[in-house]
Amino acid sequence: xxxxxxxxxxxxxxxxxxxxxxxxxxxxxxxxxxxxxxxxxxxxxxxxxxxxxxxxxxxxxxxxxxxx
Numbered sequence: 001x002x003x004x005x006x007x008x009x010x011x012x013x014x015x016x017x018x019x020x021x022x023x024x025x026x027x028x029x030x031x032x033x034x035x036x037x038x039x040x041x042x043x044x045x046x047x048x049x050x051x052x053x054x055x056x057x058x059x060x061x062x063x064x065x066x067x068x
Contacts, residue, residue, distance in 0.1 A: 008038050016052035 003011070011034070019030045035045045056067045 002039050003037065008040075011037060012048050012052050016049045019049040020052075 015030060015034050019027055019034075022030060031042065031046055031049065034040070034049060035042050038045065040048070058065050058067060
């Protein structure tokens with residue numbers, strides 16, 4: 001049996017910090033470990049780890065809005 005969604009999110013939150021600071025070789029190792037634990041597809045897992053915790057700021061009609 002795999003991890004529950006809440007556990008996957010907690011794992012992504014912790015692992016993404018290391019992933020975003022790591023070099024290419026270390027990122028590959030972190031990604032392998034994350035895919036093994038979560039059973040996510042590799043490309044999706046890389047996207048999750050690279051973008052976790054980042055916000056997007058958009059400007060519409062002169063007003064700024066942050067999107068999580």
